[in-house]
Amino acid sequence: MIDDDRHLDGNAIGGLLQVLFGREMTHELGCCGNCGAVNPLGATVVYVDAPGSVIRCPACGSVLLVAVALPTGVRVSIESLRWIDLAEIGA
Numbered sequence: 001m002i003d004d005d006r007h008l009d010g011n012a013i014g015g016l017l018q019v020l021f022g023r024e025m026t027h028e029l030g031c032c033g034n035c036g037a038v039n040p041l042g043a044t045v046v047y048v049d050a051p052g053s054v055i056r057c058p059a060c061g062s063v064l065l066v067a068v069a070l071p072t073g074v075r076v077s078i079e080s081l082r083w084i085d086l087a088e089i090g091a
């Protein structure tokens with residue numbers, strides 16, 4: 001478990017997730033590719049004082065997603081996010 005006071009919860013990157021997915025995402029479920037924990041994205045652990053925003057699994061601390069600001073926009077790296085559920089969307 002992550003135990004320091006530099007992090008925020010996943011709601012801190014709600015705006016970024018909304019840009020990426022075109023919808024409110026903090027209540028959607030995501031699965032950690034490292035430990036298999038399933039949590040709402042709003043319950044992830046977010047570090048915004050790293051170079052960019054780093055979103056970590058609340059169970060094991062693995063990096064799920066990194067977003068870095070570039071002069072031309074934002075670069076998003078999906079690291080250890082096995083899947084995300086998008087409720088109420090047909091495949």
Ligand SMILES: [Zn+2]
Pocket residue numbers: 032033034035036037057058059060061062
């Ligand atoms: Zn995990």
